[in-house]
Amino acid sequence: MTTSNAEDARAELLRLRDSIDNIDAAVIYMLAERFKATQQVGHLKAAHQLPPADPAREAQQIARLRRLAESAKLDPAFAEKLLNFIVAEVIRHHERIAEEAGGKS
């Protein structure tokens, strides 16, 4: 590789990393908004003695996200794993909210 080729590659790497950093920031902001919404769901469920998890809803979400992933040329198995990872954390939050609400009544 000539010096100029190495410099071009370095510039291209920096350009791509800029884009990756912007995408990562957007993902973090979107996840923060999602967790704000699910925290409200957690309080609603606790107030009405609804279970933290809703497997039927999750099945619908997985089917929908797998379809979206396929049309976006993203691995549907990865989309499913990602949703399951996020939802597991949400369920932990819901359980904590329900425990705290239970302690107050």
Ligand SMILES: O=C(O)C(=O)C[C@]1(C(=O)O)C=C[C@@H](O)C=C1
């Ligand atoms: O929709 C709900 O009932 C939620 O509690 C939200 C949510 C989610 O994070 O999307 C989390 C847990 C449920 O099992 C299903 C979905």
